[in-house]
Amino acid sequence: MGVCASYPGANEIKGGGEDHNGVRWPSTAKVIHMDGRVEELKAPIPARNIISQNPNHFLCSSEAMSMNNCMPQMPGEEELQLGQIYFLLPLSHAHKLLALKDMCSLAIKANSAFGN
Template sequence: MGQCGSSESHKGAKSSGGKGRGRGAVGESFRRPSAIMVMDLEGGFKELKQPVTASSVIADNPNCFLCDSESIYLGTCLPPVPEEELLRPGQIYFLVPLSQAHQPLSLSTLCDLAIKASSALP
């Protein structure tokens, strides 16, 4: 989907769907409060043990922006996490290609994100 990558790419075997009312809610089932999950749109992910700023993740992925899974809403553009913001433990973030910054989130993309996130989670 994009050219974003992760230095530590993993695939999980268990699925644990999310829930939500017309929104992404992809990260709601992720409950490891000490870890930060950063996923690319191809399903690879990196687990960060210490809080870092969004800019430090973006520095390794210059053609992408970071999006918080809790701010994903169907039919709206994916809002970027401010570069100076500290990423929160227990949260899932998506690396999204800059080319998709102004495209409203479709139902098929939302479902794709949910499937990739749930397949990567323990």
């Protein structure tokens, strides 16, 4: 997962930092809960930190999702990366194939996370 290539407009996010070339990077990782709440993390943390606070849920990186495949669960030791979007999903969705309507619903939630 590349921070700069995580989504279009990554270098336009407000509140990020700048490298010596003036290139901006995102300042937070976003965890989108199914109730629409967005949790912003300012530093990489292991997935288990989020999962332990949300029993019966799992994290899935938006970049790892694809239609007609099961939503891959992030390993607990994997760190959430700045500039990435993650979904906190109920375990009941772990073996469900991701249909077009599900992708659309998640895309709307992700779009809302950026205030668009």
